[in-house]
Structure formats: structure tokens, C-alpha cells
Amino acid sequence: MRTGRWLPAAGALVAAMALLAAPVPDGARAAEGRCGDPAQRPWCNTGLTPEQRTALLLPELTADEKIALLASDDPFGGPLGGFFEDAHADTNRGIERLGIPPVYMADGPAGVRQGKATALPAPIALAAGFDRDAAALYGGTVAWEARHRGNDLIFGPTVDVLRTPRNGRTFEGFGEDPYLSATLGVPWVKGAQEQGVMTSVKHLAVYTQETDRLALGMKVDPRTLREIYLPPFEAAVKDGGAATVMCGFGQLNGRWACQDDAVLNKILRSEWGFKGFVPSDHTAAQDTAGAANGGLDMELPLGMKYNAFLLKLAVAQKKVTQAAIDGHVGNILRTMFAFGVFDRPAYPNDLSRIDRTASETAARRIEEGGITLLKNDGALPLAAPKRIALIGRAAREAPGGFGSAKVVPFTTVSAQDGIARRAGAGTAITHHDGGDRAAAANAARAADIAIVFATDSQGEFFDKSCLTLECGEPLRGDQDGLITEIARANPNTIVVLNTGGPVLTPWADQVKGIVEAWYPGQEAGNALARVLYGDVDPGGRLPVTFPVAENDAPASGNPAQYPGVNKTVTFSEGVMVGYRHYDAKGIKPRFPFGYGLSYTTFAYSGLKASTKAVQVTVTNTGDRTGVAVPQLYIGMPAAGVDVPQPPKQLKGYTKVTLAPGQSTTVTFPLSARSFSYWNEEAKAWKVADGCYKVMVGASSRQIAQTGTLGACG
Ligand code: BGC
Numbered sequence: 001m002r003t004g005r006w007l008p009a010a011g012a013l014v015a016a017m018a019l020l021a022a023p024v025p026d027g028a029r030a031a032e033g034r035c036g037d038p039a040q041r042p043w044c045n046t047g048l049t050p051e052q053r054t055a056l057l058l059p060e061l062t063a064d065e066k067i068a069l070l071a072s073d074d075p076f077g078g079p080l081g082g083f084f085e086d087a088h089a090d091t092n093r094g095i096e097r098l099g100i101p102p103v104y105m106a107d108g109p110a111g112v113r114q115g116k117a118t119a120l121p122a123p124i125a126l127a128a129g130f131d132r133d134a135a136a137l138y139g140g141t142v143a144w145e146a147r148h149r150g151n152d153l154i155f156g157p158t159v160d161v162l163r164t165p166r167n168g169r170t171f172e173g174f175g176e177d178p179y180l181s182a183t184l185g186v187p188w189v190k191g192a193q194e195q196g197v198m199t200s201v202k203h204l205a206v207y208t209q210e211t212d213r214l215a216l217g218m219k220v221d222p223r224t225l226r227e228i229y230l231p232p233f234e235a236a237v238k239d240g241g242a243a244t245v246m247c248g249f250g251q252l253n254g255r256w257a258c259q260d261d262a263v264l265n266k267i268l269r270s271e272w273g274f275k276g277f278v279p280s281d282h283t284a285a286q287d288t289a290g291a292a293n294g295g296l297d298m299e300l301p302l303g304m305k306y307n308a309f310l311l312k313l314a315v316a317q318k319k320v321t322q323a324a325i326d327g328h329v330g331n332i333l334r335t336m337f338a339f340g341v342f343d344r345p346a347y348p349n350d351l352s353r354i355d356r357t358a359s360e361t362a363a364r365r366i367e368e369g370g371i372t373l374l375k376n377d378g379a380l381p382l383a384a385p386k387r388i389a390l391i392g393r394a395a396r397e398a399p400g401g402f403g404s405a406k407v408v409p410f411t412t413v414s415a416q417d418g419i420a421r422r423a424g425a426g427t428a429i430t431h432h433d434g435g436d437r438a439a440a441a442n443a444a445r446a447a448d449i450a451i452v453f454a455t456d457s458q459g460e461f462f463d464k465s466c467l468t469l470e471c472g473e474p475l476r477g478d479q480d481g482l483i484t485e486i487a488r489a490n491p492n493t494i495v496v497l498n499t500g501g502p503v504l505t506p507w508a509d510q511v512k513g514i515v516e517a518w519y520p521g522q523e524a525g526n527a528l529a530r531v532l533y534g535d536v537d538p539g540g541r542l543p544v545t546f547p548v549a550e551n552d553a554p555a556s557g558n559p560a561q562y563p564g565v566n567k568t569v570t571f572s573e574g575v576m577v578g579y580r581h582y583d584a585k586g587i588k589p590r591f592p593f594g595y596g597l598s599y600t601t602f603a604y605s606g607l608k609a610s611t612k613a614v615q616v617t618v619t620n621t622g623d624r625t626g627v628a629v630p631q632l633y634i635g636m637p638a639a640g641v642d643v644p645q646p647p648k649q650l651k652g653y654t655k656v657t658l659a660p661g662q663s664t665t666v667t668f669p670l671s672a673r674s675f676s677y678w679n680e681e682a683k684a685w686k687v688a689d690g691c692y693k694v695m696v697g698a699s700s701r702q703i704a705q706t707g708t709l710g711a712c713g
Contacts, residue, residue, distance in 0.1 A: 041057075103152045108158075122401060139157065145354050148349070159181050165501045166465070166466070179651060204246065212563070218253070219571060230267070247263075258291055260294055261294045296328070297331045364526050374596070375514040381534025391443070395416045413526050450487075452482065454499075484507050495515070499518065538627075604619075612670060629653060634649055639679070645677070648700060
């Protein structure tokens, strides 16, 4: 049983952490029937609803026990967790006296961050797949492994919509479009929770940069909030049934994210009907009363604000009511009942239960589905070259992002390993890291084909200071220069990018092919080889726009927009985020949102549009089986001069595999929401009067079929 908690002001916090709690041994949590006998403990009756069970249990808790449930309390699993191979990110140890089980938690969105795990391709690669089934497989795989590391809750997926490609966590999310992020977040959450693990969708509400993240003030108008930044959370809660939503850092319109009554109480709970609980991002809680009244249920990683001393003081000073505390405890207990945590044995931390082959297959398939072919002047698929020169250090690695979404892979298949295996003994493969340019160029010259690998470096805590490969990853030297030199040495040069998001590609015209393989996960080389050799069609389409020049990117060139002035960022671009920005400003991207080549070609015909659905026929017009990703965009009528509409917005997509000559008719279902904008006066979604443009094509800039709906006169 737990006993009290330490005071936050104690300078001896670290010493207290060492004295008060040791990591909970596995044996202690393996007991069956953790809730207990319903005859003695009526809340253990599984015939009752989670609400009924919570109502029975809550009065049994002492004031201290209630408070103890409101924070993670295993310092070895929290901030110090990284030092221990098996440590969880956070642990709430429960109340043994009443059969309240512990909740073990782990990061994260790209695989489990707890010792070794299967490193899946970065979430941005999943997003490039435009594939809801792949998202379910992804969430399911992460959760399955999290479960067998003894976790009840996984911190993921990250569904923050990308505002600037300089964001250090670009790799960790699903890109720049709210509809794509929402429709991938939902199956991710469902797939994960089907494995018996709760998810934490993060980070509510607006989290778009690492620079000054802990203190950043963000000014965002209500329409932009509703149309761009909130939809993925709304969908994850309403359609995905997410158990928890993690509140983030910074202040949105003057309110700290983890005590933002307007977002956490009014929008999340009252409007969306959220029934789960809200854990804080690490150290995001600001003050005890603010958090308790503003909607925070569980403080992570420790009870710095939610501890017995401060909460009792706040109650005594009438800043917080006991009812508010009971409400937070109730949210946690009800969620634990609803997700069966009381009614099953603890999940053993047992690596041997992970079916690593299944996870590996998932990692490979998701990566194949996300590899995006950006340019192909006939060099791909490879026609069994006899001599291949691989250039660049990344050919021997599987680059990934750093921070809480970093995963230590079980094993890694590098590009070199994967290509060598696929090519077989008859092919001579050389590798040069590119440090010695002349040697690398000579190797390229002597080969039938040169493949240059370039990568950026990104992760939590820092934004990228610019979008070139050089400044993104200074330790790798002049990668742009290397590419240019190799392209001069061998006209058959292909570039493979292992980047977490958009980079500038000034050499694009000089090379025969460009493949964006993202941060590829541990199956990097196998997936890449299969795509390069054409065993599978490249399945990816861009979930982020690649700009021609640094300042073409959204929120560029105006410090008030980004990175902020006096730690304040003004989202004055409003809803013009991602391709909406390029479209509205008439800026030609290097590679547009939604773009990616197949090894075959497709034609679109027979568009039929109604307010219920849009249909179009897709035909494979080439001579290979291939993957098409038809996309539906809608152009809304401006609803008054103060409501400018983006020229187009993604409202549907699907992914189909077609044999040569084969046709299929795809349907994009629509709802009133597809035609709605957020009306600030009514504080509600409204359908504007006027003419709607319907656009279907292979990317946001390759519209093949158009139509109209509404009053088009
Ligand atoms: C990150 C979260 C993460 C948490 C726990 C924070 O720094 O922002 O995304 O879940 O750490 O590791």
C-alpha cells in the first residue's frame, strides 16, 4: 500500500525519490483478480457500469489516497526512467488496499520507448501511406509490444497538425492536414485499444514548435483552432474512443494547456463528450488550483502540483473544491473500469511474448506503403544493375528522430544490407560514406548506378534552424554538394532521403530519381530494396509540402508568426496551413501535398458528385500493377469577406491496387462537416451558401476531374 507523498518544495526531491520508491517488481503486479471479491468490494462487480463502479469506490478512498491517484509516483520510471532498461515512462501505483491496480505507461508514437522494441517507420511515413488499415496495424503493433512490456497505457499517437516543417517533431506526427491526421489517428487508437492498451492522444491543444515550447504563448483564433488544430483530437475522442488525451505545453490564448478550462472542460468534455482522463505532458502542470479547476486529471511525471500538501492547502483556502478533486479521481477510475484494468491480471513484462516476426512484417509493410517516389526519369525500378555504388553514411544506418518518440530497435536492416540481400551474389556493391568526395565520385563513376543517401537530424527539444540538408544535419557535412558531385560522376544517380520531413532539394534537376524513405524504422533496408527493385510499388504520397525555397514554407519570414517574439507566436496565417498556404499565395511547391509517383500510370474519369458522396473511376493505364491514391479536395465558397477559404481542402482519400488495364470506381463519403466552416458568431459549424468546387486527382496539384455542388448559377 502506498504511504503519503513528498512535498514539492523539498530541495531533497531527488533524495526523496531514492528513498520513497523503488521500481515495482514484476512479481508484485502479476496477482490475479486485482479488484477482488465483489462480495467484499461491490465496485468489483463486473455486471455494473464503469460509472456505477466508480460511484461505489470513490467514497471508500481517504483524502490522501484520492490525491495519490492524481499523479505518477514512480520516480525511477519517470524522469529517471531512461537510466533503467526496463523502466516505464510513468507509473501510477494504484491503491492495493482497495484493489485499484497500478497503471504503467510508456512512450510512444513510433514504438515502445522502454528498452528495445520494434522500431516502426516514423509516424510521418505512416501518414505518407494514406492508409487507414496501415494506421490500425501500426497502433496495434505498438500496443501489443507495450502490453508485453507490462504497460496499460501508451503515449501516442501524436496528432498535432504540422504548422512549420522546421518543427523538430515533424517526423512524429501525421503532417500538415487535419483531415489526414484525424483519419489516421482514429484507426491507430482503435487498433491499439483492441490490444487491451489505453492510448493517450497528444498534445492537446496546439503544439507546433519546440522553440520555447515550455513557455510559449500562442495566439490562435477560434476558427483556426476548430478547423486546423482540433479535428484530429475531436475524431480520436468521438470516433476512436481514446481513453486519455495528454495536454501539452505552452499557453493558448493566455491559458496554459494543462489548465485550459475552455479546451479541457468545455470543448473536450462537454462538447465532445470525452469520458476518459487527461494526463499532463511531463512538467506541463503549472499551479495546483489552476490545474485542478482547469481540467487536468493526472499530473506526470510526479506530483509537483498534485500532492497532498498543495492540494489540501488549496482546498483549505477554498481555491479548489473537494468535488473537483473527486471529479478527477472519478475520471481516472471510470476509465480504468471501462478499459478493464481492474478485471484482468497485470500484463507481465515479458519480451518473449512479443511476436517479433509479426512486428517486423508490420514495420516493413508500413514502410513500403510510405516510401514516396518524388522523381523518376526511368532509373527505377532497378533493372538488375551489376555494379551499384552506395554513397552516404545513412546507407549503413536506419536514421530516426530523437526525444520521447525515439525507439531502440531490436535489430536493424540497413539499406546496404537490404539491397545486397535483394540484389544477390551477382551484383557488386560498394559503399563510401562520402567523407572523401573524390573516392566516392570514383566509386560512382565505376558503377552502373549510384544511390546517394542523405538525411536530416530532428527530434524533440529543438526546431531545425533551416530546411537545407546541411543545416539540418551539420555533422554530415555538405550533403547537397555530395549529391551534385555524384550526379556529375554518374548520370544514373538516385537520391534516397531519410528525412523526418521536408528538406530543400536544389539538386533535383540533376539526378535521375528521388525517393523519400523518411525515418524508415528497423526494416529500412528490406522495404527500400523491395521498392527500388519494383517488387512492390512505392505506396507513399506526401503528407507535407516540399518547398522550393526556405521562405516558401508557411510561417516563414515573419518572426511574429515563427519562432515568435518575446516567446509569443501569432498564428496570423489562420487556416492557411500547409498546402492551403501554397495554394492561397500561389506559391509553386517543389513537391506538392499528396504527390508521389507509382511505377505505373493512372487515369481518372466519370466524376459523380452529390452532397452525400463523390465517385470517380480510376484506371491503371500502364503495364505494371500499381498503387493509386485518389484524393478528393473541396473548394468552399467564401462565407463573407472575413472568412477567406483555402482554395482546396482534403475531404477524402483512398488507396487502391490495380493491375494493368484494370479500373475501379472509388467512393468518398461526405457529411455536412465536409462542407462546413467554423462560424465564430454562432460558435458552431455552418454550411456556407454558394458554389462548392469538387476536385479529384493524384495530388493537391494534379487535379484530374472537377465538378461543382451547391448554388453555382
Ligand atoms: C513529450 C511527450 C512525452 C513525455 C514523456 C515529453 O517531453 O512532450 O510527448 O510523452 O515527454 O516522455
